[in-house]
Amino acid sequence: MRILVIEDNSDIAANIGDFLADKGHVVDFAGDGVTGLHLAVVNDFDVIVLDLGLPGMDGLEVCRKLRQEAKRQTPVLMLTARDTLDNKLTGFDSGADDYMVKPFALQELAARIEVLGRRGKGNKSRVLQLADLTYNLDTLTISRAGKQIQLNPIGLKLLQSLMEAAPSVVTRQELETRVWGEELPDSDSLRVHIHGLRAAIDKPFDKPLIQTRHGIGYRMVDPDALPA
Amino acid sequence: MRILVIEDNSDIAANIGDFLADKGHVVDFAGDGVTGLHLAVVNDFDVIVLDLGLPGMDGLEVCRKLRQEAKRQTPVLMLTARDTLDNKLTGFDSGADDYMVKPFALQELAARIEVLGRRGKGNKSRVLQLADLTYNLDTLTISRAGKQIQLNPIGLKLLQSLMEAAPSVVTRQELETRVWGEELPDSDSLRVHIHGLRAAIDKPFDKPLIQTRHGIGYRMVDPDALPA
DNA sequence: GTCGGCTTTAACAAGACCTTAAGCCGCGCG
Protein backbone atom coordinates (compact mmCIF):
# COMPACT_ATOMS: atom_id res chain seq x y z
CA MET A 1 0.00 0.00 0.00
CA ARG A 2 1.06 3.59 -0.57
CA ILE A 3 0.99 5.51 2.70
CA LEU A 4 1.62 9.19 3.42
CA VAL A 5 2.88 10.11 6.87
CA ILE A 6 2.43 13.77 7.80
CA GLU A 7 4.35 14.35 11.01
CA ASP A 8 6.81 17.05 12.05
CA ASN A 9 8.72 15.05 14.61
CA SER A 10 11.21 13.25 12.42
CA ASP A 11 11.97 10.60 15.03
CA ILE A 12 8.38 9.51 15.24
CA ALA A 13 8.02 9.74 11.49
CA ALA A 14 11.04 7.53 10.89
CA ASN A 15 9.81 5.13 13.50
CA ILE A 16 6.44 4.75 11.86
CA GLY A 17 7.93 4.71 8.40
CA ASP A 18 10.36 1.93 9.19
CA PHE A 19 7.71 -0.20 10.75
CA LEU A 20 5.31 0.21 7.86
CA ALA A 21 8.03 -0.35 5.29
CA ASP A 22 8.82 -3.59 7.06
CA LYS A 23 5.23 -4.62 6.52
CA GLY A 24 5.71 -4.15 2.81
CA HIS A 25 4.18 -0.71 2.37
CA VAL A 26 5.55 2.22 0.40
CA VAL A 27 5.83 5.25 2.65
CA ASP A 28 6.13 8.94 1.80
CA PHE A 29 6.73 11.72 4.30
CA ALA A 30 5.78 15.33 4.84
CA GLY A 31 7.10 17.44 7.70
CA ASP A 32 4.45 20.14 7.67
CA GLY A 33 0.82 20.64 6.77
CA VAL A 34 1.24 22.50 3.53
CA THR A 35 3.50 20.01 1.79
CA GLY A 36 1.47 17.19 3.32
CA LEU A 37 -1.73 18.52 1.83
CA HIS A 38 -0.05 19.08 -1.48
CA LEU A 39 1.28 15.54 -1.65
CA ALA A 40 -2.08 14.16 -0.59
CA VAL A 41 -3.90 16.03 -3.32
CA VAL A 42 -1.48 15.37 -6.13
CA ASN A 43 -0.71 11.73 -5.42
CA ASP A 44 -2.92 8.73 -4.89
CA PHE A 45 -2.30 7.27 -1.48
CA ASP A 46 -4.18 4.38 0.01
CA VAL A 47 -4.01 5.83 3.52
CA ILE A 48 -2.80 9.04 5.15
CA VAL A 49 -1.40 9.13 8.68
CA LEU A 50 -1.84 12.66 9.95
CA ASP A 51 -0.37 14.19 13.07
CA LEU A 52 -2.44 17.02 14.51
CA GLY A 53 0.31 19.16 16.00
CA LEU A 54 1.91 20.54 12.89
CA PRO A 55 3.81 23.76 12.23
CA GLY A 56 2.04 26.17 9.93
CA MET A 57 -1.19 24.52 8.91
CA ASP A 58 -2.79 22.45 11.65
CA GLY A 59 -3.65 18.79 11.01
CA LEU A 60 -7.35 19.44 11.35
CA GLU A 61 -7.05 22.12 8.72
CA VAL A 62 -5.21 19.78 6.40
CA CYS A 63 -7.92 17.18 6.72
CA ARG A 64 -10.70 19.68 6.21
CA LYS A 65 -9.13 21.13 3.10
CA LEU A 66 -8.41 17.71 1.72
CA ARG A 67 -12.06 16.80 2.00
CA GLN A 68 -13.83 20.03 1.23
CA GLU A 69 -11.60 21.81 -1.21
CA ALA A 70 -9.76 18.98 -2.91
CA LYS A 71 -12.72 16.60 -2.51
CA ARG A 72 -10.41 13.68 -1.89
CA GLN A 73 -11.76 10.70 0.01
CA THR A 74 -8.40 9.15 0.84
CA PRO A 75 -8.75 7.55 4.29
CA VAL A 76 -7.14 9.65 7.04
CA LEU A 77 -5.91 8.29 10.35
CA MET A 78 -5.30 11.04 12.88
CA LEU A 79 -2.50 10.75 15.37
CA THR A 80 -2.29 12.99 18.40
CA ALA A 81 -1.65 13.43 22.08
CA ARG A 82 -4.94 15.25 22.54
CA ASP A 83 -7.18 12.63 24.08
CA THR A 84 -10.19 14.54 25.26
CA LEU A 85 -13.57 13.65 23.86
CA ASP A 86 -13.94 17.06 22.28
CA ASN A 87 -10.67 16.70 20.44
CA LYS A 88 -11.71 13.35 19.06
CA LEU A 89 -15.10 14.60 17.97
CA THR A 90 -13.50 17.57 16.25
CA GLY A 91 -11.15 15.22 14.50
CA PHE A 92 -13.92 13.05 13.16
CA ASP A 93 -15.86 16.14 12.30
CA SER A 94 -13.13 17.43 10.07
CA GLY A 95 -13.25 14.21 8.09
CA ALA A 96 -10.97 11.72 9.81
CA ASP A 97 -11.59 8.01 9.39
CA ASP A 98 -9.80 6.94 12.53
CA TYR A 99 -8.21 8.58 15.54
CA MET A 100 -5.38 7.25 17.67
CA VAL A 101 -4.00 8.77 20.85
CA LYS A 102 -0.28 8.82 21.64
CA PRO A 103 1.38 6.85 22.93
CA PHE A 104 0.23 3.96 20.80
CA ALA A 105 1.52 0.58 19.66
CA LEU A 106 2.91 0.55 16.15
CA GLN A 107 1.22 -2.76 15.52
CA GLU A 108 -2.17 -1.34 16.27
CA LEU A 109 -1.43 1.53 13.94
CA ALA A 110 -0.50 -0.96 11.23
CA ALA A 111 -3.67 -2.95 11.84
CA ARG A 112 -5.88 0.13 11.57
CA ILE A 113 -4.08 1.25 8.43
CA GLU A 114 -4.68 -2.17 6.98
CA VAL A 115 -8.38 -1.82 7.64
CA LEU A 116 -8.58 1.62 6.09
CA GLY A 117 -6.72 0.50 3.01
CA ARG A 118 -8.84 -2.60 2.63
CA ARG A 119 -11.85 -0.46 1.74
CA GLY A 120 -10.59 1.03 -1.45
CA LYS A 121 -9.22 -2.20 -2.77
CA GLY A 122 -12.50 -3.96 -2.32
CA ASN A 123 -13.25 -4.42 -5.97
CA LYS A 124 -10.00 -5.76 -7.22
CA SER A 125 -10.66 -8.69 -9.47
CA ARG A 126 -8.52 -11.74 -9.34
CA VAL A 127 -7.23 -12.49 -12.80
CA LEU A 128 -4.81 -15.06 -14.11
CA GLN A 129 -2.98 -14.32 -17.31
CA LEU A 130 -0.66 -16.15 -19.63
CA ALA A 131 0.24 -14.93 -23.08
CA ASP A 132 -3.08 -13.93 -24.69
CA LEU A 133 -5.08 -16.12 -22.35
CA THR A 134 -7.06 -14.56 -19.50
CA TYR A 135 -8.96 -16.26 -16.70
CA ASN A 136 -11.07 -14.14 -14.37
CA LEU A 137 -11.58 -16.04 -11.14
CA ASP A 138 -14.53 -13.91 -10.06
CA THR A 139 -16.67 -14.08 -13.12
CA LEU A 140 -15.23 -17.46 -14.07
CA THR A 141 -14.79 -16.12 -17.56
CA ILE A 142 -12.03 -17.19 -19.86
CA SER A 143 -10.96 -15.47 -23.02
CA ARG A 144 -8.14 -15.90 -25.45
CA ALA A 145 -7.29 -13.39 -28.16
CA GLY A 146 -10.54 -11.60 -27.40
CA LYS A 147 -12.71 -14.67 -27.80
CA GLN A 148 -14.79 -15.97 -24.92
CA ILE A 149 -14.29 -19.59 -23.94
CA GLN A 150 -16.68 -21.86 -22.06
CA LEU A 151 -15.38 -24.51 -19.68
CA ASN A 152 -16.71 -27.19 -17.33
CA PRO A 153 -16.12 -27.10 -13.60
CA ILE A 154 -13.32 -29.63 -13.90
CA GLY A 155 -11.82 -27.78 -16.80
CA LEU A 156 -11.86 -24.63 -14.71
CA LYS A 157 -10.03 -26.29 -11.86
CA LEU A 158 -7.41 -27.73 -14.14
CA LEU A 159 -6.87 -24.45 -15.87
CA GLN A 160 -6.54 -22.62 -12.59
CA SER A 161 -4.01 -25.10 -11.24
CA LEU A 162 -1.97 -24.95 -14.41
CA MET A 163 -2.06 -21.20 -14.77
CA GLU A 164 -1.18 -20.58 -11.14
CA ALA A 165 1.79 -22.89 -11.43
CA ALA A 166 2.90 -21.71 -14.87
CA PRO A 167 5.48 -22.05 -16.19
CA SER A 168 6.22 -24.89 -13.78
CA VAL A 169 5.22 -28.46 -14.42
CA VAL A 170 2.28 -29.83 -12.47
CA THR A 171 2.24 -33.53 -11.71
CA ARG A 172 -0.68 -35.64 -12.83
CA GLN A 173 -1.08 -36.62 -9.22
CA GLU A 174 -1.21 -33.00 -8.12
CA LEU A 175 -3.79 -32.21 -10.72
CA GLU A 176 -5.89 -35.19 -9.74
CA THR A 177 -5.75 -34.23 -6.09
CA ARG A 178 -6.70 -30.69 -6.96
CA VAL A 179 -9.78 -31.83 -8.79
CA TRP A 180 -11.01 -34.88 -6.97
CA GLY A 181 -9.37 -34.66 -3.57
CA GLU A 182 -8.57 -38.01 -2.04
CA GLU A 183 -11.09 -40.14 -3.91
CA LEU A 184 -9.79 -40.46 -7.41
CA PRO A 185 -11.83 -42.05 -10.18
CA ASP A 186 -10.99 -45.65 -11.10
CA SER A 187 -9.71 -44.97 -14.52
CA ASP A 188 -7.47 -42.23 -15.75
CA SER A 189 -10.06 -39.70 -16.71
CA LEU A 190 -7.64 -36.86 -16.21
CA ARG A 191 -6.44 -37.43 -19.75
CA VAL A 192 -9.90 -36.98 -21.12
CA HIS A 193 -10.27 -33.70 -19.31
CA ILE A 194 -6.90 -32.44 -20.43
CA HIS A 195 -7.97 -33.29 -23.90
CA GLY A 196 -11.12 -31.29 -23.43
CA LEU A 197 -9.15 -28.39 -22.04
CA ARG A 198 -6.87 -28.41 -25.04
CA ALA A 199 -9.78 -28.61 -27.40
CA ALA A 200 -11.17 -25.46 -25.84
CA ILE A 201 -8.01 -23.47 -25.23
CA ASP A 202 -5.38 -24.56 -27.70
CA LYS A 203 -7.10 -26.13 -30.68
CA PRO A 204 -8.87 -23.02 -32.00
CA PHE A 205 -5.66 -20.99 -31.89
CA ASP A 206 -2.23 -21.00 -33.40
CA LYS A 207 0.13 -21.57 -30.52
CA PRO A 208 -0.56 -24.27 -27.97
CA LEU A 209 0.00 -23.22 -24.36
CA ILE A 210 -0.39 -26.64 -22.74
CA GLN A 211 2.60 -28.93 -22.93
CA THR A 212 2.94 -32.59 -21.97
CA ARG A 213 5.85 -33.81 -19.91
CA HIS A 214 5.93 -37.47 -20.76
CA GLY A 215 5.63 -39.59 -17.64
CA ILE A 216 5.38 -36.60 -15.33
CA GLY A 217 2.53 -34.19 -15.94
CA TYR A 218 1.65 -30.99 -17.74
CA ARG A 219 2.55 -27.37 -17.78
CA MET A 220 1.47 -24.16 -19.38
CA VAL A 221 3.93 -21.76 -20.90
CA ASP A 222 3.96 -18.83 -23.27
CA PRO A 223 5.93 -20.10 -26.26
CA ASP A 224 6.91 -16.55 -27.23
CA ALA A 225 8.10 -15.47 -23.82
CA LEU A 226 11.77 -14.83 -23.48
CA PRO A 227 13.49 -17.51 -21.46
CA ALA A 228 14.40 -16.01 -18.11
CA MET B 1 -28.59 4.39 9.19
CA ARG B 2 -29.53 0.85 10.06
CA ILE B 3 -27.44 -0.37 12.95
CA LEU B 4 -27.29 -3.77 14.60
CA VAL B 5 -26.18 -3.91 18.22
CA ILE B 6 -25.04 -7.34 19.42
CA GLU B 7 -24.64 -7.13 23.18
CA ASP B 8 -25.81 -9.41 25.98
CA ASN B 9 -25.97 -6.78 28.70
CA SER B 10 -29.39 -5.30 28.11
CA ASP B 11 -28.62 -2.14 30.09
CA ILE B 12 -25.69 -1.26 27.89
CA ALA B 13 -27.59 -2.25 24.79
CA ALA B 14 -30.50 -0.02 25.70
CA ASN B 15 -28.13 2.79 26.52
CA ILE B 16 -26.42 2.60 23.17
CA GLY B 17 -29.67 2.05 21.35
CA ASP B 18 -31.33 5.09 22.86
CA PHE B 19 -28.42 7.31 22.07
CA LEU B 20 -28.18 6.17 18.49
CA ALA B 21 -31.93 6.37 17.98
CA ASP B 22 -31.72 9.96 19.18
CA LYS B 23 -29.22 10.61 16.44
CA GLY B 24 -31.78 9.42 13.94
CA HIS B 25 -30.60 5.86 13.37
CA VAL B 26 -32.67 2.73 13.21
CA VAL B 27 -31.37 0.21 15.73
CA ASP B 28 -31.87 -3.54 15.97
CA PHE B 29 -30.68 -5.72 18.82
CA ALA B 30 -29.39 -9.21 19.40
CA GLY B 31 -28.61 -10.62 22.82
CA ASP B 32 -26.33 -13.47 21.76
CA GLY B 33 -23.92 -14.37 19.01
CA VAL B 34 -26.07 -16.82 17.13
CA THR B 35 -29.06 -14.57 16.59
CA GLY B 36 -26.71 -11.67 16.01
CA LEU B 37 -24.94 -13.48 13.24
CA HIS B 38 -28.20 -14.57 11.73
CA LEU B 39 -29.58 -11.05 11.68
CA ALA B 40 -26.34 -9.72 10.26
CA VAL B 41 -26.31 -12.23 7.46
CA VAL B 42 -29.92 -12.04 6.43
CA ASN B 43 -30.44 -8.30 6.82
CA ASP B 44 -28.62 -5.34 5.41
CA PHE B 45 -27.16 -3.16 8.12
CA ASP B 46 -24.95 -0.16 7.58
CA VAL B 47 -22.91 -0.85 10.70
CA ILE B 48 -22.71 -3.60 13.31
CA VAL B 49 -21.73 -2.87 16.90
CA LEU B 50 -20.39 -6.10 18.33
CA ASP B 51 -19.63 -6.87 21.93
CA LEU B 52 -16.94 -9.51 22.36
CA GLY B 53 -18.11 -11.13 25.57
CA LEU B 54 -21.17 -12.97 24.39
CA PRO B 55 -22.91 -16.10 25.64
CA GLY B 56 -22.71 -19.02 23.24
CA MET B 57 -20.84 -17.83 20.21
CA ASP B 58 -18.03 -15.41 20.99
CA GLY B 59 -17.93 -12.03 19.27
CA LEU B 60 -14.74 -12.82 17.44
CA GLU B 61 -16.36 -15.96 16.13
CA VAL B 62 -19.37 -13.99 14.95
CA CYS B 63 -17.16 -11.58 13.06
CA ARG B 64 -15.09 -14.30 11.51
CA LYS B 65 -18.12 -16.23 10.33
CA LEU B 66 -19.73 -13.11 8.98
CA ARG B 67 -16.69 -12.42 6.85
CA GLN B 68 -15.55 -15.84 5.85
CA GLU B 69 -18.67 -17.92 5.63
CA ALA B 70 -21.34 -15.40 4.80
CA LYS B 71 -18.92 -13.22 2.85
CA ARG B 72 -20.54 -10.05 4.17
CA GLN B 73 -18.52 -6.85 4.30
CA THR B 74 -20.78 -4.93 6.64
CA PRO B 75 -18.54 -2.70 8.81
CA VAL B 76 -18.05 -4.08 12.31
CA LEU B 77 -17.18 -2.01 15.35
CA MET B 78 -15.98 -4.16 18.22
CA LEU B 79 -16.75 -3.20 21.75
CA THR B 80 -15.00 -4.76 24.68
CA ALA B 81 -13.28 -4.39 28.02
CA ARG B 82 -10.23 -6.27 26.76
CA ASP B 83 -7.71 -3.55 26.08
CA THR B 84 -4.44 -5.39 25.56
CA LEU B 85 -2.66 -5.02 22.26
CA ASP B 86 -3.07 -8.69 21.50
CA ASN B 87 -6.79 -8.48 21.98
CA LYS B 88 -7.01 -5.57 19.61
CA LEU B 89 -4.90 -7.25 16.98
CA THR B 90 -6.98 -10.41 17.22
CA GLY B 91 -10.07 -8.29 16.77
CA PHE B 92 -8.79 -6.63 13.64
CA ASP B 93 -7.54 -9.95 12.42
CA SER B 94 -10.96 -11.48 12.61
CA GLY B 95 -12.28 -8.74 10.36
CA ALA B 96 -13.23 -5.81 12.58
CA ASP B 97 -13.20 -2.30 11.14
CA ASP B 98 -12.86 -0.50 14.44
CA TYR B 99 -12.25 -1.40 18.07
CA MET B 100 -13.32 0.52 21.15
CA VAL B 101 -12.44 -0.25 24.74
CA LYS B 102 -14.94 0.12 27.57
CA PRO B 103 -15.60 2.44 29.16
CA PHE B 104 -16.15 4.77 26.27
CA ALA B 105 -18.06 7.92 25.45
CA LEU B 106 -21.29 7.36 23.56
CA GLN B 107 -20.52 10.36 21.41
CA GLU B 108 -17.27 8.86 20.25
CA LEU B 109 -19.08 5.64 19.47
CA ALA B 110 -21.59 7.59 17.43
CA ALA B 111 -18.83 9.44 15.60
CA ARG B 112 -17.02 6.25 14.72
CA ILE B 113 -20.24 4.63 13.57
CA GLU B 114 -20.88 7.65 11.40
CA VAL B 115 -17.50 7.23 9.76
CA LEU B 116 -17.98 3.52 9.15
CA GLY B 117 -21.39 4.09 7.67
CA ARG B 118 -20.18 6.94 5.50
CA ARG B 119 -17.59 4.73 3.95
CA GLY B 120 -20.00 1.96 3.17
CA LYS B 121 -22.37 4.32 1.48
CA GLY B 122 -19.67 5.75 -0.70
CA ASN B 123 -19.13 2.41 -2.34
CA LYS B 124 -22.61 1.21 -3.02
CA SER B 125 -25.41 3.48 -3.98
CA ARG B 126 -28.90 2.61 -2.99
CA VAL B 127 -29.78 1.91 -6.57
CA LEU B 128 -28.49 -1.16 -8.32
CA GLN B 129 -28.30 -1.14 -12.05
CA LEU B 130 -27.43 -3.66 -14.72
CA ALA B 131 -28.12 -3.14 -18.38
CA ASP B 132 -31.71 -1.89 -18.55
CA LEU B 133 -32.59 -3.34 -15.16
CA THR B 134 -32.89 -1.09 -12.13
CA TYR B 135 -33.43 -2.01 -8.49
CA ASN B 136 -33.98 0.74 -5.95
CA LEU B 137 -33.13 -0.60 -2.51
CA ASP B 138 -34.94 2.20 -0.70
CA THR B 139 -38.27 1.93 -2.39
CA LEU B 140 -37.81 -1.76 -3.23
CA THR B 141 -38.85 -0.94 -6.75
CA ILE B 142 -37.66 -2.88 -9.71
CA SER B 143 -38.03 -1.94 -13.31
CA ARG B 144 -36.67 -3.16 -16.57
CA ALA B 145 -36.95 -1.29 -19.84
CA GLY B 146 -39.36 1.12 -18.17
CA LYS B 147 -41.69 -1.58 -16.93
CA GLN B 148 -42.32 -2.09 -13.24
CA ILE B 149 -41.67 -5.54 -11.84
CA GLN B 150 -43.11 -7.14 -8.69
CA LEU B 151 -41.11 -9.60 -6.65
CA ASN B 152 -41.41 -11.71 -3.50
CA PRO B 153 -39.21 -11.09 -0.49
CA ILE B 154 -36.97 -14.00 -1.41
CA GLY B 155 -36.81 -12.87 -4.99
CA LEU B 156 -35.70 -9.45 -3.78
CA LYS B 157 -32.85 -10.86 -1.76
CA LEU B 158 -31.68 -13.06 -4.56
CA LEU B 159 -31.78 -10.21 -7.00
CA GLN B 160 -29.88 -7.95 -4.65
CA SER B 161 -27.18 -10.53 -4.03
CA LEU B 162 -26.77 -11.20 -7.70
CA MET B 163 -26.77 -7.58 -8.76
CA GLU B 164 -24.31 -6.50 -6.09
CA ALA B 165 -21.91 -9.23 -7.12
CA ALA B 166 -22.40 -8.82 -10.85
CA PRO B 167 -20.70 -9.72 -13.04
CA SER B 168 -19.13 -12.18 -10.60
CA VAL B 169 -20.51 -15.62 -10.03
CA VAL B 170 -22.38 -16.21 -6.80
CA THR B 171 -22.28 -19.72 -5.36
CA ARG B 172 -25.53 -21.53 -4.66
CA GLN B 173 -24.31 -21.82 -1.11
CA GLU B 174 -23.73 -18.10 -0.83
CA LEU B 175 -27.15 -17.36 -2.17
CA GLU B 176 -28.74 -19.81 0.23
CA THR B 177 -26.87 -18.33 3.17
CA ARG B 178 -27.90 -14.87 2.12
CA VAL B 179 -31.57 -15.81 2.09
CA TRP B 180 -31.97 -18.34 4.86
CA GLY B 181 -28.90 -17.88 7.04
CA GLU B 182 -27.59 -21.03 8.66
CA GLU B 183 -30.84 -23.02 8.60
CA LEU B 184 -31.43 -24.01 5.04
CA PRO B 185 -34.66 -25.63 3.89
CA ASP B 186 -34.59 -29.40 3.47
CA SER B 187 -35.10 -29.46 -0.22
CA ASP B 188 -33.43 -27.41 -2.88
CA SER B 189 -35.97 -24.67 -3.12
CA LEU B 190 -33.38 -22.23 -4.39
CA ARG B 191 -34.01 -23.63 -7.85
CA VAL B 192 -37.64 -22.80 -7.69
CA HIS B 193 -36.94 -19.25 -6.61
CA ILE B 194 -34.39 -18.71 -9.32
CA HIS B 195 -36.96 -19.95 -11.73
CA GLY B 196 -39.42 -17.45 -10.38
CA LEU B 197 -36.87 -14.68 -10.56
CA ARG B 198 -36.18 -15.50 -14.18
CA ALA B 199 -39.86 -15.61 -14.97
CA ALA B 200 -40.18 -12.07 -13.65
CA ILE B 201 -36.96 -10.53 -14.87
CA ASP B 202 -35.80 -12.36 -17.95
CA LYS B 203 -38.77 -14.09 -19.50
CA PRO B 204 -40.72 -11.00 -20.54
CA PHE B 205 -37.71 -9.48 -22.26
CA ASP B 206 -35.35 -10.23 -25.05
CA LYS B 207 -31.98 -10.71 -23.42
CA PRO B 208 -31.64 -12.86 -20.33
CA LEU B 209 -29.44 -11.35 -17.63
CA ILE B 210 -29.24 -14.36 -15.31
CA GLN B 211 -26.82 -17.08 -16.27
CA THR B 212 -26.29 -20.52 -14.77
CA ARG B 213 -22.84 -21.85 -14.02
CA HIS B 214 -23.47 -25.56 -13.87
CA GLY B 215 -22.26 -27.05 -10.61
CA ILE B 216 -21.31 -23.69 -9.16
CA GLY B 217 -23.99 -21.05 -9.03
CA TYR B 218 -25.42 -18.13 -10.90
CA ARG B 219 -24.35 -14.75 -12.17
CA MET B 220 -25.91 -11.70 -13.70
CA VAL B 221 -24.27 -9.97 -16.58
CA ASP B 222 -25.12 -7.50 -19.29
CA PRO B 223 -24.78 -9.54 -22.46
CA ASP B 224 -24.08 -6.43 -24.49
CA ALA B 225 -21.39 -5.06 -22.23
CA LEU B 226 -17.94 -4.97 -23.71
CA PRO B 227 -15.70 -7.59 -22.23
CA ALA B 228 -13.02 -5.77 -20.23
C1' DG C 1 -62.35 -18.99 10.29
C1' DT C 2 -61.38 -18.19 5.70
C1' DC C 3 -58.95 -16.36 2.02
C1' DG C 4 -54.85 -15.25 -0.54
C1' DG C 5 -50.11 -14.91 -1.22
C1' DC C 6 -45.71 -16.87 -0.35
C1' DT C 7 -42.77 -20.74 0.45
C1' DT C 8 -41.54 -25.37 0.52
C1' DT C 9 -41.79 -29.95 -1.09
C1' DA C 10 -42.00 -33.36 -4.50
C1' DA C 11 -41.76 -35.45 -8.99
C1' DC C 12 -40.52 -35.50 -13.69
C1' DA C 13 -38.05 -33.98 -17.87
C1' DA C 14 -34.18 -32.16 -20.00
C1' DG C 15 -29.66 -31.13 -20.15
C1' DA C 16 -24.82 -30.90 -18.84
C1' DC C 17 -21.24 -33.31 -17.21
C1' DC C 18 -18.21 -37.21 -15.92
C1' DT C 19 -16.49 -41.73 -16.35
C1' DT C 20 -15.40 -45.63 -18.75
C1' DA C 21 -13.70 -48.27 -22.36
C1' DA C 22 -11.51 -49.19 -26.58
C1' DG C 23 -8.58 -48.16 -30.48
C1' DC C 24 -4.85 -45.48 -32.29
C1' DC C 25 -0.59 -42.92 -32.10
C1' DG C 26 4.06 -41.79 -30.70
C1' DC C 27 7.88 -41.53 -27.88
C1' DG C 28 11.68 -43.95 -25.73
C1' DC C 29 14.19 -47.86 -24.73
C1' DG C 30 16.24 -52.04 -25.73
Added chain:
DNA sequence: CGCGCGGCTTAAGGTCTTGTTAAAGCCGAC
Protein backbone atom coordinates in the same frame (compact mmCIF):
# COMPACT_ATOMS: atom_id res chain seq x y z
C1' DC D 1 13.92 -51.43 -35.78
C1' DG D 2 10.29 -53.21 -33.04
C1' DC D 3 7.99 -53.41 -28.73
C1' DG D 4 5.65 -51.53 -24.87
C1' DC D 5 4.17 -48.04 -22.11
C1' DG D 6 2.04 -43.87 -21.86
C1' DG D 7 -0.62 -40.54 -24.01
C1' DC D 8 -4.35 -38.99 -27.38
C1' DT D 9 -8.88 -39.30 -29.23
C1' DT D 10 -13.52 -40.54 -29.52
C1' DA D 11 -18.03 -42.21 -28.47
C1' DA D 12 -21.43 -44.24 -25.46
C1' DG D 13 -23.57 -44.75 -21.10
C1' DG D 14 -24.69 -43.33 -16.66
C1' DT D 15 -24.96 -39.91 -13.04
C1' DC D 16 -25.74 -35.64 -11.22
C1' DT D 17 -27.45 -30.98 -11.76
C1' DT D 18 -30.83 -27.93 -13.30
C1' DG D 19 -35.46 -26.39 -15.26
C1' DT D 20 -40.22 -26.75 -14.86
C1' DT D 21 -44.58 -27.53 -12.93
C1' DA D 22 -48.04 -28.66 -9.61
C1' DA D 23 -49.68 -29.38 -5.16
C1' DA D 24 -49.46 -29.01 -0.22
C1' DG D 25 -48.16 -26.26 3.91
C1' DC D 26 -47.69 -21.99 6.31
C1' DC D 27 -48.81 -17.44 7.80
C1' DG D 28 -50.86 -13.17 8.14
C1' DA D 29 -54.85 -10.16 6.88
C1' DC D 30 -59.38 -9.50 6.93
